[in-house]
Amino acid sequence: MRNAPVPALPEGRRERTRRTPDDPWDWLHVSPDGSPTDGTAVAVVVIPHAADDSSDVVDLALAASSVRPVETIEAEGEQFAEAVADAVERLAPDVEWLWLLHDDAEPEPRALEALLAADADVVGSLLIRPQSRVSGTLVEEWVPTISHSGRLGHLAEPGEPYQGQFDASDVLGVSTIGMLIRRDVFTALGGFVPGTPQAQAGLEFGWRARLAGFSLRAEPKALVRHRGDAQSLEQLKKVGLTLASAHAAPGRRPWQAVRFAVGSVLAAVLLLLGKDPARARAELRGFTGWLGDRAGRAGQRAAVGRLTPTTEILAAIRAMRPGWRQGLRHAADNAAGRVADWLGTFTERGETSGLDELTGDDFASQARARALSPLLLGGLVVLTLALVAARNLIGAGQLRAAQLLPAQATFANLLADYLTPVAGLPGLAGPSWLGLLAVGSVLTFGQVEWLVGILLLGCVPLTWLAAYRLLRQLVTDGRLALVGGLFYALTPALTGALNAGQLGTAIIALLLPLLGYTMLLWARAPGGRWREAGASGLLLLLATAVLPLLWPVAVLAGVLFAVLVRRPGQWGQLVVALATPCLLLLGPGWAGVLAFPGRLLTGPEPALVPLEVPAAWALLIGQTPGAGAAPLWLASVVFGSAWVAALAGTVRRRGVATWAVGGAVVALALAITLTRLVVRVSPGVEVRPQAHPWLLLMVGGLTLAAVVGLDGLTGQLKGRSLGPLHLLSLGLTVIVTASAVLAGGWWAWAGQAGLSRASVGELPAFVRNAQVSATPSRTLTVRLVGGEVRWAVVQDDFPRLGDSERGLLGVGEAPLSDLARSVANRLLAGSADNELVPDLQRLGIGHVWLQGSDEETRTAISNVPGLGTGTGGDAGAVWPVPASGRAVIIEGENRTVVGDGLEVPTAGQARVLVLAEPADPRWLASVGGVPLVTVDVGDGRQAFALPQTAGKLSLELSGGTSWWAWAQLVGLVLVMLLALPGVRSPAARGAQVPKRSLAGDA
Amino acid sequence: MRNWIPAAALTVATVVVVGAGTLVPAGQPGQPVIPEANRATIAVGCPGIGSAATPALLVAAGDGAVLTTAKLTSPATRNEVTGVGVLRDLAQPMLVGGPRSAVFGVATSVSANSGPLSGLTLAACHSARSEWWIPGVSIAEDDQAELVLLNQDSTEAAVDVTLIGADGRISAPGSRGIVVGPHSQRVVSLGPIATSPTPVTLRVQTSQGRVVAGLRQSRWPGNRASAADWVPAAVDPATRVVIPGIPGGPGARRLVVVNPGERTARVGLEVLGLNGRVVLTGLESLDVPAGTTRAFELAAGLGGEPTAVRLASDRPITASVISDSGEGTKGVDFAVQPATEPIGDMSIWPVPVPKAARVTVMLTNAGEAEVATTVSLSNAIGAELKSYQVPLPPGLTALIDLPATELPVLRIERAGGDVRVGVIATQTLGTIAGLGSLAVAPLQAQAGSAEPSFDPLTGS
Structure with a gap:
């Protein structure tokens, strides 16, 4: 029922007629010079849209238009295309232009004038949202478009504030709402294709108009207020594929169908991983819907098939459609938005709100006027202090400290140290934290040292940021959060953990506030959130790998939370978070914990910790x-x-x-x-x-x-x-x-003076080469430090991260360690006994290296009977141990050093292959492919009976299948995917959520 | 008020936690047992100081560990000895071995009243080394010096000998690259190599392997053998050396000091006598030019008192004292007392002399604090005869005249400190006033040093 006092209309026909000079509302249409402006033969086709009486809106708006249409006609019928076509048929013959509007659309007074001024065959308007007092002018729709993969989109995101940033331009399609079409163009193209949803009809029509050689422009000055209808994602998908396939060359359609199928499945998988199953379902249903709608496809193709565009027109259209670059740019924008959102978490105040937050424009900055944000200032100060603290630690070489062994040279070495079994200790391989470190080093391009450097040298600043973010959620005074975070972040330095190189403590310091933050968000979200639960589980897994005792503490805290807070709906997420560290149980790292339960109570590299x-x-x-x-x-x-x-x-x-x-x-x-x-x-x-x-x-x-x-x-x-x-x-x-x-x-x-950076390996090059040669041997290294004599037995690429937990020769009860300690003690005490060289050979020590020129120690070593002549200078000396290596063939009195992959010659008598390794049933050896039989040489070393025939020697410590590593990796990836932010929904992307200013809100 | 309750309770809880933590004893790790690997043995070489005509006597004494004796030329053929082992009529070099952890000492002696080995000769057996310093060697016209090199290993040893005289290094053709075959002894006569009117110092270095080195010295005034003895090696050059066991009585006491460095050494001399430290007038400071060996007469200053001498230098030096048993050359024996290392916590040394010999043990405290020492005397079958508790004030030498005992065995224990020991034996051998001295020093393996500690970053 219309409220405007207009002359009564004949019953049964809701037809709007031309306004006459005696129209009592004529005074509204008077132009500035007093004369009304005619609509240059423009007829408005009103498309019924509003369910209620808001259909008057368009009438009121048209009445205020600077250009008066000559006729207004209402389209009748359920189907958009047919209704419009019918309405056009009924128009007076002198109507030259068709202006399509919904009955609840509200064009600006000068909209039609701007459209007519665009001078094109088809002109589109800029749809903006109905006025909001607090939100300003927001774009509703601007220039629909479609990618080559059939993905519909717009040149501007719905909800984007409009501040005059658009220009009039030639486009591929426009919205039907506010669309101005030349009547003859409409007729020539046969109107809209039946079955095309109204929301995409403008794009479809414009595309055909382009193909037919007509001009199509979008004019941002033509503003039309209108709130569009939501369309299902499934329908969007289907329509997009229909349009894209209709315009493909017939020969390419089968290939395009395959492409659509693969793209849809891939998109569905990604959406599923992005925790948006609804959209994933819509992707697949949209594709199957397109596949099943033969009639729709045929109709589109027929409409397009009637056109014969030139090559230039096709090229121009191709350029108007977004390509992969625009997709990448879009993804980068999304990623940047995500990063901005994440950065914003450092300034969000959580649930605490002041009066300013409760009033004022959603988009106005809440910041007080400051020259410099306290967060920024604090960050600069902390960063400067961090640089000063690391002043001697930046450069080439590996970091090391009293409790920090140098990092592995490569990612592959680190992974090998995690996976490779330890001889003599069944079930043991590298500790769990080593494996996670390997995964983490992927972020640093495989450079383990970079990761270690970031964790240690960046411990305080990173921990401060994480702690600040957590505390900021809990308090209104940002300064308290800054100072409190600093106190916490400095703890690893003040307690001496950084000086000692305690990598585990540095990691825990960073993980605790991160874990606290995700748990806080999870607890606050009604019903919880899987993403926060996953993130908490991931962080708890990392923390447990470093400090196993944290797990039972966390489980206890979780049980307390469940009992006290009583949210049964979140118990599943809580279980997932608390159970995630179970992944560690799969690997031998946990087997090491079970074999030595004391490891539950310690952090990484406990053997390096002083006993005081x-x-x-x-x-x-x-x-x-x-x-x-x-x-x-x-x-x-x-x-x-x-x-x-x-x-x-x-x-x-x-x-x-x-x-x-x-x-x-x-x-x-x-x-x-x-x-x-x-x-x-x-x-x-x-x-x-x-x-x-x-x-x-x-x-x-x-x-x-x-x-x-x-x-x-x-x-x-x-x-x-x-x-x-x-x-x-x-x-x-x-x-x-x-x-x-x-x-x-x-x-x-x-605070970091105990850390140092140097190249690994002070030994002469030939000694290092001997350690990693085809016939590897070990080196007994000796050094005087402040009057103390220190020693170690090194092999391969020197002791690296995690080796103290794998077992260093000379520490604890590691096999052969007793012998190593005895040898070192006797050698350096100057016993020069007859058994020293045989014992050095038992340990596979090929060289004795002394750093420095201490005469007493040199003499003590030189006196060892059977030891080779020492060579060197003031910096150090090396003594070779004759016929010594980690794998030796003993044939009577003769000793021949061999190695994996080398040829073993024939022999005239029985011989034994002895490894300077603990006996372990997992040792596998073969010569010429024939497996060797284990023999017992009585001193705990691994030995095999060698046949007298020649052949290639193969040596291996078999750890069995590494299924557990793959299972851990898959589990870790799943947890990480669960913890990653979900895919932003189109509504969320379009909705401009109120943002705080990053600069001013610490 | 209520707001204070939680804070107070938490404070109390904190105090309780800290208090409990202070009172509860902390667990301690078990001390890592360093297995001595029982098969780890050390061996000492006893050069063949005797001859077919004048065989030597070898005595080995330990703390109950099983010792082994073998000829140098056939080391695999071993005889086991428990307690005290005595080998008589020896004319060839021997090896004596034992566990590294055992405490044992081996000494040899020769006594003759005529012939080239006249007099009383005592010599301690030592482990092989790569460097030896032997000051106090006479290569004068009337003296004969033979360098005895013993290789107890299964590989060749190559030895270079450097003679340092009063005017510096003495050119000695054939003194370099002396090869000593495995399990063999080689005697190098120094007479044809070089001569010097004043005592010289030998520096014996190996460029390959290691040897036991000693010098057999005999005097031939008027081409007649008058006395012979073993010139033992002294400690490696250091800025502080002590020469214990300088016998009392008549006869020359010649201090021989070698300075192998590049600059003149200014050496301070102190006598550590029976009454404490004494500085000899005119001998307070001695200058020893770089690269020379100089001799200084001490007899007048010592006045026939048994004593020890401490030298403090600004440059590394080493030294010995050549002591005669009387005036003139007839019937006079001599012995050489070298600078020695401090003894270990426990030392066991046999003195291979017969009951007729008079044995004096001289203990010198070269440190700055009083040391309590215990000297136990046993006989050749291991029965303890007597024990002496000897408190040693700093800078003092104490004498213990042992009762007449056949092949006495000394067990010397000290409670820390810096104690040097010398043993003097005198015996009338026909017309010769036999004089022998035994430098008691720990075997190199038992010298003890700070226990090496494991450090995984060593070499990395």
Whole structure:
């Protein structure tokens, strides 16, 4: 029912007629010079759309138009194409232009004028969304287009703010709403193709118009307000494929069908992986729908088939369709958007809101006017300090420290160390964290050293950012989050973990706040979110690989959460998150933990940790044994202020703060308890668990308590008169600030002084070559350090990350270690006994290397009977051990060093192949393809009976199938996919969610 | 008030946790046992200092470990000895071996009242080394010096000998590249190589393998053999050396100092006597030019007192003292006391002399703190005869005159500190006042040193 006071119309025909001069609304159409402007034979075809009485909108808008249409006619019928065609038929013969509008469309007064001025056969309008007070002018639809793969799109994203950024241009298609068509063009092309959805009819018609040689432009000055209808993704897919296939050359259609099939399946898989099963389903249904709609395809093809475009026209059309570059650009834009969203998490305030957030424009910046953001400033300061701390550590070579072995030279070596079994220790291979390090090094292009460098040298800044992001979710005062994050991030440095090169502690420091953040998001989301559950599981897996005891702690916390919070709907996600570390059970790393349960309580490379017991009170202030921790006075100030601030937080605000300090006390208790223990780890070494990871948890709890408990204190005190609370607050602020400055300064100056960077291998080149030659041998290395004589037995490419857990010759109960310790002791004590050379040969030691020119030690080594002549200079000396290698053929008194892949000559008598390796049933040896039989030589070494025939020697320590590695990899990939952000829905892409300014909101 | 309760409770909990942690003892790892690999043995070589006419006596004594003796030329043929082993009538070099962890000592002696080996000769057996310093060698016209090189290994040894005299290095043709075959002894007479009127020092170095080196010295005044002895090796050059066991009584006491360095050494001399430290007038500081051996007469200053001498130099030096048993050349024997290493915590040394010989043990504390020592005397069958508790103030030499014992065996224990020991034996052999001295020093293998520690980054 129309409300406008217009003359009554004949019943049964809703036809709009030309307005007459006695139209009481004529005064609305008076032009500025007083005379109304005629519509240059433009007829408006109104397409019924509105379900309610909002159909008056278009009438009101037309009444205000600067160019008055000569006729307005309503299209009748269910089918769009037929309805429009029928309406056109009924138009007066002098109508030259057709302007298509919905009855709820609201063209701007000068829209028609702009369309007519475009001077093209078909002109499209810019559809904008109905006016919103807070959202400004937003694009609804602008220039539909279609890719070569049949994917529909637009030149602008729906919901994009319009600020005059579009220009009039020749296009492939326009929206039917607001579309101005020459009547003869419409007639020549036979109107719209029946069956084409209205939303795509403009694109389809425009494409044919282009093919027929007509001009088609989009005019952004022609604004039409209209809210479009949502279309199903399935239908979009189907229509897109129909249009694309209709315009393909007949000869290419079969190939195109295959391409469509493959593309649809691939897209569905990717969408499924992107956690959007609905769209994945729509992809497949859209494709099958297209495949089954023969009539639709035929209709489209027939309409296109009637046209004979020139080569130039086809080329021009091809250029208008987005190619793979635009797809890449689109993907890059999406990725950039994702990154921007992620960066925005560092400034989001989580659930806390101030008055400014609740009022004001959605897109207005909430930032106060600042020259420099505190986050940015803090980041610059931390980065500068990090550079100062790493001043001697940037360059070539591998990082090493007292508890850090050099990184493997290549990714392949690292992976091999993870996968390769350990002789003499059935079931054992590399530790789990080594495998994850290998996966992580993929991010650094296979450069393991880069990853280690980033984790250690970037530990403090990265941890600070992660901690800040977590704390920012919990407090309104960003400064508290900055300072609190800094305290936590400096803990690895202050406790000496960085100086000692504790890679595990550095990793844990970074993982804990990341895990806290994802768990917080998961807990806050109603019903939880699989992505956060997956991310939490992934982070928990990484943390468990480094510090296995974290897993039961996390399980306990998860059970408590489930019991206290009671959200049965999230229990499945919780189980997934907590069960993800089970992947580690598949590998031999966990077998090592089961064989040596003490490993549960330690971090990586526990055999390198000193055995000194830290005093309980010292752990309270983060003091650990060794020379790398902060000085006592500094630690007292820093950790003391942390405790005071945390307790002050519990006084001011119970609840979270109290629980946090309670957690800190529990972590301290764990640190104290674990460091009183002595446990056995692979390969049979007695070690003392480190306190550092638990001190991290302690400081984390203190930081959380202080930050949450003291949040808002400044504002609270503002309105009060000066009193003791102000003084206490001031005092605490001064102490905390001073602590942060001192701690940061110490970290930069001496917090990483224990790390050094140098090339691996100080041995002469010929000795190194002997270690990795076809007949490899080991080297007994000796060095004087501050009056101490230090030794090691090195092989292959020298000890690398994880080797202390695989077993270093000379440590613990590793097979042959007893002999190695005995040999070293006797050799360096100058015993020069008769059995030294035979023992060196048993160990497969081919050279003895002494660094330096200590005469006493040189003499002690030179005196060993049977040892070769030492050569060298002041820098060092090398003594060859005759006939010694890791694989030796013993034939009577003769010894011949051999190796895998070498030819074994014939022999005249029985002989034995002896390996300087622990006996292990997994050793496989063959000569000329004939397997060798194991024999027992009585000293624990592996030996085989060699036949007298010649042949090629093959040696291998078989670890069986590596199915577990593949299973772990697949599981890890699945978890990572679960943890990755999902695919953004088109609505989400188009919707302009309110964004905060990155620069001003710390 | 209620807000304070959680903070107070947490504070108390923290204190309790820390307190409990302080009181609970921490577990300690088991000490890694370094297996000594029982098959690890060391061997000492005893040069053949005797002759067919004047055979030597060899005594080996240990702490109960099984020792083995074998001829140098057939090392595989071994005889086992437990406790004290005595080999008489020896005329060839011997090897004595034992576990590396065992404490044992081996010494030989020759005594004759006439002939080329007149006098009393005592010599300790040592492990092979690649370098030896032998100061106090006389290659004068009337003296005969023979360098005895013993190769106890199965590979050849190549030896270079350097003579350092009063004016520097002495040219000695044929002194380089002396090859000593495996399991063999070679005697190199120095007479044809070089002569010097003053005592010289021999530096014996191996360019291949290792040897046991010693020098057999005999005096031939007027072409008649008057005395002979073994000139033992001294410690490697150092800035601080101690010569213990300088006998008392009449006769010359000639200090021979060698400075192998590039600059003149200024050497401070201290006498560590029975009453403590004494500085000899006119001999407070000695200058030894670079690359020379110089001799200094101490007899007048020592006044016939048994003593020890400590030399402190600004350059590395080593030294010996040549002691005569009387004045003149007739009936006078001589012995050489070298600079030695401090003894270990426990030393066992046999003194292969008969009951008729008079044995004096001289203990010198060359350190700065008092040391408690214990000297136990046993006989040849291992029965302990007497024990002496000897507290040694710093800088003092103590004497123990042993009761007459056949083949006495000494067991010397010390509780830390720097203790040097010399054993003097005197015996009248016809008209000869026989004098022998035994330099008690730990076998190289038992010298003890800081235990090497494992460091996986070594060499990386």
